[in-house]
Amino acid sequence: MLIVAFGSAGMSLVAVPGPTAWRCQLWRRISVILANMKSLLRNPLLVDAAIVLALLLVAVVGYHYSPLLLPQADLTMTADAACNLNRQACRVPLADGGSVELTILPRPIPVVSPLTIEAKLNGIAGKTVELDFAGVDMQMGHNRVVLSPTGNGVFSSTASLPVCVTGRMNWRATLLIDSGGRHLSVAYDFTAPSEAGSH
Ligand SMILES: [Cu+2]
Numbered sequence: 357m358l359i360v361a362f363g364s365a366g367m368s369l370v371a372v373p374g375p376t377a378w379r380c381q382l383w384r385r386i387s388v389i390l391a392n393m394k395s396l397l398r399n400p401l402l403v404d405a406a407i408v409l410a411l412l413l414v415a416v417v418g419y420h421y422s423p424l425l426l427p428q429a430d431l432t433m434t435a436d437a438a439c440n441l442n443r444q445a446c447r448v449p450l451a452d453g454g455s456v457e458l459t460i461l462p463r464p465i466p467v468v469s470p471l472t473i474e475a476k477l478n479g480i481a482g483k484t485v486e487l488d489f490a491g492v493d494m495q496m497g498h499n500r501v502v503l504s505p506t507g508n509g510v511f512s513s514t515a516s517l518p519v520c521v522t523g524r525m526n527w528r529a530t531l532l533i534d535s536g537g538r539h540l541s542v543a544y545d546f547t548a549p550s551e552a553g554s555h
Pocket residue numbers: 491494496519520521522525
């Protein structure tokens with residue numbers, strides 16, 4: 357009750373006609389929610405249950421989604437759209453010199469068949485190098501591989517793309533590079549399978 361009263365008092369001060377009206381609406385809603393919570397808080401058992409439920413929810417959601425999220429990168433880059441991984445290796449120059457080149461074979465890139473992935477790091481260390489495949493327009497699950505160093509800044513691995521119900525779809529391959537303290541992410545967009553009915 358007190359909160360609502362405070363809310364409406366605050367509202368009359370804040371409320372300005374025009375584009376700020378939504379703030380007024382929002383504040384009113386928050387006031388109502390707070391007032392409801394206050395009455396719920398009088399029941400200690402309910403509070404305990406709510407806390408346990410909230411913690412469980414956070415744990416379940418966090419556990420389920422954490423591997424799907426791309427880690428925070430210090431430097432995020434996107435390959436030139438003119439470079440097509442279905443036809444060539446794509447090299448992305450780094451601002452402070454050096455470059456990152458990604459090759460996916462065979463070409464054009466098929467689905468549900470083995471791919472050879474190679475990342476060539478130039479002028480940048482690779483403590484760990486991973487490649488994440490994600491659907492651009494749809495959720496395609498967790499598709500990430502760790503690339504192993506093979507010398508001279510080259511990292512490689514095999515992988516395969518899952519088949520899509522819609523057939524051809526847009527994919528984003530993101531190289532995740534931990535260069536020892538600095539995290540880089542380099543994204544490359546391509547379609548696969550490149551031609552309808554290519555597999
Ligand atoms: Cu799909």
